[in-house]
Amino acid sequence: MSRGLRFNVFRYNPEDGDSVPHSDTFFLDETQSMSLFIALTRIREDQDSSLQFDFCCRAGICGACAMMINGRPGLACHTLTKDLPNEITLLPLPTFKLIGDLSVDSGTWFRSTHEKLESWIHTDKIFNPQAEEERMDNALAEDIYELERCIECGCCTAGCGTVNMREDFMGAVALNRIARFMLDPRDERSEREYFEVVGTDEGIFGCMGLTGCEDVCPKHLPLQKQLGVLRRKMAWSAVKHWFRFR
Numbered sequence: 117m118s119r120g121l122r123f124n125v126f127r128y129n130p131e132d133g134d135s136v137p138h139s140d141t142f143f144l145d146e147t148q149s150m151s152l153f154i155a156l157t158r159i160r161e162d163q164d165s166s167l168q169f170d171f172c173c174r175a176g177i178c179g180a181c182a183m184m185i186n187g188r189p190g191l192a193c194h195t196l197t198k199d200l201p202n203e204i205t206l207l208p209l210p211t212f213k214l215i216g217d218l219s220v221d222s223g224t225w226f227r228s229t230h231e232k233l234e235s236w237i238h239t240d241k242i243f244n245p246q247a248e249e250e251r252m253d254n255a256l257a258e259d260i261y262e263l264e265r266c267i268e269c270g271c272c273t274a275g276c277g278t279v280n281m282r283e284d285f286m287g288a289v290a291l292n293r294i295a296r297f298m299l300d301p302r303d304e305r306s307e308r309e310y311f312e313v314v315g316t317d318e319g320i321f322g323c324m325g326l327t328g329c330e331d332v333c334p335k336h337l338p339l340q341k342q343l344g345v346l347r348r349k350m351a352w353s354a355v356k357h358w359f360r361f362r
């Protein structure tokens with residue numbers, strides 16, 4: 117016999133002056149291999165067509181469907197209802213601008229963060245589209261790829277106590293991004309230039325190191341290791357700078 121599921125879903129449309137934040141309750145019979153994405157789609161198709169939530173790939177690739185699932189950030193398309201109790205509470209990710217119900221605008225946050233971090237390869241070389249691709253050591257390419265697997269879902273940002281308390285803290289996803297460029301031999305930025313970007317209280321020195329980010333990352337990125345390496349490099353850079361100018 118299938119389980120009956122009860123969904124408590126956050127509802128609010130900031131664009132509608134008459135809308136007030138509240139929770140709506142929906143009931144569904146659980147089906148085999150039901151994901152939260154399937155459940156929400158059924159609710160929207162059969163019970164309330166005004167329900168807003170985001171999805172694109174349905175395969176854990178685009179990061180659009182991240183939301184708070186029983187108090188923990190996660191991907192709706194990758195979460196099976198069988199792994200949850202029969203009462204499921206869904207809220208939008210905090211720390212991002214609310215579009216409506218479970219839908220948030222994480223894209224604007226990511227774009228402005230990447231602009232602030234100058235999240236691209238810095239080089240003086242002139243790009244030649246006809247030239248052969250530069251070779252890279254396989255082991256190094258794999259290390260860079262490991263950090264490139266981020267799908268920008270925002271779960272680590274939503275799960276970070278520091279980001280929730282301080283809007284100016286850039287969070288693990290941004291620090292991981294810088295760690296990725298520091299590994300890349302094509303990026304010619306000096307350690308001091310990286311320090312200017314992340315060697316601050318808004319950057320690595322604001323991180324409390326409590327691992328909330330890695331615990332909720334659906335792609336299991338090694339965030340703690342990267343934060344540790346970055347913290348040591350930036351602290352060492354600060355010491356060297358201090359000795360040079362004292």
Ligand code: SF4
Pocket residue numbers: 275276277278279287288322323324325326327328329330343
């Ligand atoms: S370890 Fe740092 S970035 Fe990760 S959740 Fe904690 S404060 Fe946030």
Ligand code: SF4
Pocket residue numbers: 265266267268269270271272273288289292332333334335336337
């Ligand atoms: S680091 Fe993980 S949790 Fe954070 S945005 Fe990337 S994939 Fe999502």
Ligand code: FES
Pocket residue numbers: 170171172173174175176177178179180181182191192193194
């Ligand atoms: S819909 Fe793309 S990650 Fe869930």
